[in-house]
Amino acid sequence: MSDAPAILPERGIADRLTALFWRHPRLLLAVLLTPPLLWLGVVYLGSLFALLLQSFYSIDEFSGVVKEEFTLKTYAELFRAQNMDIILRTLLMSAAVTIGCAIIAFPIAYFAARFARGKWKAVFYLGVMLPLWSSYLVKVYAWKLILAKEGIITWAADGVGLSMVLNAILAIPGIGGNSLSTSPLGTFIVFVYVWLPYMILPMQAALERVPTSMLEASADLGASKAQTFRTVILPLAMPGVIAGSIFTFSLTMGDYIIPQIVGTSARFIGLAVYQLQGTAGNIPLAAAFAVVPIVIMLIYLTIAKRKGAFDAL
Amino acid sequence: MTAAVEFQNVSRHFGPPSAPVRAVDGVDLTIAEGSFFAMLGPSGSGKTTCLRLISGFEKPTGGTIRIFGQDVSDIPPNRRNVNTVFQDYALFPHMNVRDNVGYGLMVKGIDRRTRERRAEEMLSLVKLEGYGDRKPAQLSGGQRQRVALARALVNEPKVLLLDEPLGALDLKLREAMQDELKALQTRLGITFVFVTHDQGEALSMADSLAVFNEGKIAQIGTPAEVYARPSTRFVADFVGSSNVLSPEVTRAFGGPQKWSSLRPEALRLTPADGVALAGTVTSIRYLGAGSRISVMLHGTEVAALLPAGQPLPEPGTTVGLSFDPAALHVMDQV
Numbered sequence: 001m002s003d004a005p006a007i008l009p010e011r012g013i014a015d016r017l018t019a020l021f022w023r024h025p026r027l028l029l030a031v032l033l034t035p036p037l038l039w040l041g042v043v044y045l046g047s048l049f050a051l052l053l054q055s056f057y058s059i060d061e062f063s064g065v066v067k068e069e070f071t072l073k074t075y076a077e078l079f080r081a082q083n084m085d086i087i088l089r090t091l092l093m094s095a096a097v098t099i100g101c102a103i104i105a106f107p108i109a110y111f112a113a114r115f116a117r118g119k120w121k122a123v124f125y126l127g128v129m130l131p132l133w134s135s136y137l138v139k140v141y142a143w144k145l146i147l148a149k150e151g152i153i154t155w156a157a158d159g160v161g162l163s164m165v166l167n168a169i170l171a172i173p174g175i176g177g178n179s180l181s182t183s184p185l186g187t188f189i190v191f192v193y194v195w196l197p198y199m200i201l202p203m204q205a206a207l208e209r210v211p212t213s214m215l216e217a218s219a220d221l222g223a224s225k226a227q228t229f230r231t232v233i234l235p236l237a238m239p240g241v242i243a244g245s246i247f248t249f250s251l252t253m254g255d256y257i258i259p260q261i262v263g264t265s266a267r268f269i270g271l272a273v274y275q276l277q278g279t280a281g282n283i284p285l286a287a288a289f290a291v292v293p294i295v296i297m298l299i300y301l302t303i304a305k306r307k308g309a310f311d312a313l
Numbered sequence: 314m315t316a317a318v319e320f321q322n323v324s325r326h327f328g329p330p331s332a333p334v335r336a337v338d339g340v341d342l343t344i345a346e347g348s349f350f351a352m353l354g355p356s357g358s359g360k361t362t363c364l365r366l367i368s369g370f371e372k373p374t375g376g377t378i379r380i381f382g383q384d385v386s387d388i389p390p391n392r393r394n395v396n397t398v399f400q401d402y403a404l405f406p407h408m409n410v411r412d413n414v415g416y417g418l419m420v421k422g423i424d425r426r427t428r429e430r431r432a433e434e435m436l437s438l439v440k441l442e443g444y445g446d447r448k449p450a451q452l453s454g455g456q457r458q459r460v461a462l463a464r465a466l467v468n469e470p471k472v473l474l475l476d477e478p479l480g481a482l483d484l485k486l487r488e489a490m491q492d493e494l495k496a497l498q499t500r501l502g503i504t505f506v507f508v509t510h511d512q513g514e515a516l517s518m519a520d521s522l523a524v525f526n527e528g529k530i531a532q533i534g535t536p537a538e539v540y541a542r543p544s545t546r547f548v549a550d551f552v553g554s555s556n557v558l559s560p561e562v563t564r565a566f567g568g569p570q571k572w573s574s575l576r577p578e579a580l581r582l583t584p585a586d587g588v589a590l591a592g593t594v595t596s597i598r599y600l601g602a603g604s605r606i607s608v609m610l611h612g613t614e615v616a617a618l619l620p621a622g623q624p625l626p627e628p629g630t631t632v633g634l635s636f637d638p639a640a641l642h643v644m645d646q647v
Contacts (some may be wrong), residue, residue: 094433159556199475211401211403213400213403214403214405216368216370216390216399216403217323217397217399217403217404217405217464218405218416218420219370219389219390219391220368220370220389220390220391220396220397220465221371221391221396221416221417221420221464221465222392222420222468223391223416223420224391224418224420227420231416231419231420234404235407236405236406236407260623291615308407
């Protein structure tokens, strides 16, 4: 028999704290949660609320002074043709970028989740994350050069005799333009490039949680690969696709740099907010514009939920 | 009558050809139509790989597999009329129980009304009426197992494969499910191929069974044959934890100088004086329905199973052993 005591002696402050938290489990929760809740509540939700409040003020057209009275006048301004144009353009671009990202990200995420092991997994993570390590501005300016009329894409298209195709694409009204770097298509390409990692990672995480036996069960019961994809893989990956699309959608809606550098100089919501609160000094309208993406995201998530996108959560 | 499943010299090797891992190595096997066939073996013995070869999730690296006489080398899983109850059940979490069970019909393009009716029939077959609207996450382990069974049976497969389906259930439920599976198989007449590492399960349910060891079949036969007449030391030891006696010990027990096996329940304890077989009791394990006595003699530990109610010897005392000579099974193979 060992003569060790049945109860071990307390060894200072760490043991005393352990005992305290063991006796009062909620205390630990409170200690852990108070700082982030304060941050969320005051800094995060507080500023959001301030933003909302601003959007219900209006600006005096002559003096340019903000009138701190409740009104819906500013929101009514959003429905002017030129502002609706901005909202619609942003919405279409965000949707296109999200769909583009989802289509490109899926095979990559699927490969990483199902087949990549060990070294290849590391290569995958590195490949996805590496672009995030360099400055966003550098990447966008690099793309401007790549897409320019004198850029490598035009040069390569000439080289392989595909300049006809490139010109035909650029001639399509609505997405084409003088060159790729001054066309909506160019803006789209750069948006897809910069937000792609935000789509790949949640998709990969969702696909990783689908056990192989589930795909086998589907094939076992007679499903073709396409049926398995539609009825098992896609629904189970949906929460990841939605998480990724929240990133790509909202990041595109809020961005004000890419549309300035690449594309026609047509305005997007981000750019409008930037100009309204800066040069124009119209904080209420800027705030109202800023509310638009929030509302669109809420509508989007409600529809996604209705459609059962979160059933597999 | 054609065999439901036939393996001809089937191998499945993994890894580089220079140093292959022989998961399945030259297996010959015939499973009769309508039988309940068990594949028994320790983990890594190749039994699950054999099952996956039948379902098509593994391709053989050598040999031929036939299902009802047809070579299935080029047939993908979805075209084999063979369904599987997976070890982890693999129920689709985003579908309710009814849609899970009806899945096999849905991918065949059968209309919703028909497949819902069929799903309900299958659910009542596994005694889960009224559970159609639940999600798999709302079911207990035993219920999920039944759903997996119903889902696999809805396509009326020619062969039903069961990959350790009872492994995750507790003892009581496992025994009840054993009876039910057996009854279901008899009623439906479908060929069942059942993979298990539990020899009791295999013996009690199967019409015939194959004992796997290191990618090969050690013995094929009816449960009674395999239990009473194990062909190798491995089978004797794995099926029913027999006493495996070396040629010398077999001789001392009155047999020829060959390896043999002797069931613990065939041994009886006698007073030690004047008996040829006497040894020292080393340990006693209480099993409820009886006790397992280990006796050391001729340098070998021999186990005897005594029914409950008999007086037990003290560890360290010397006891004699007797048995019916017919119970000593001499093995030709080593």
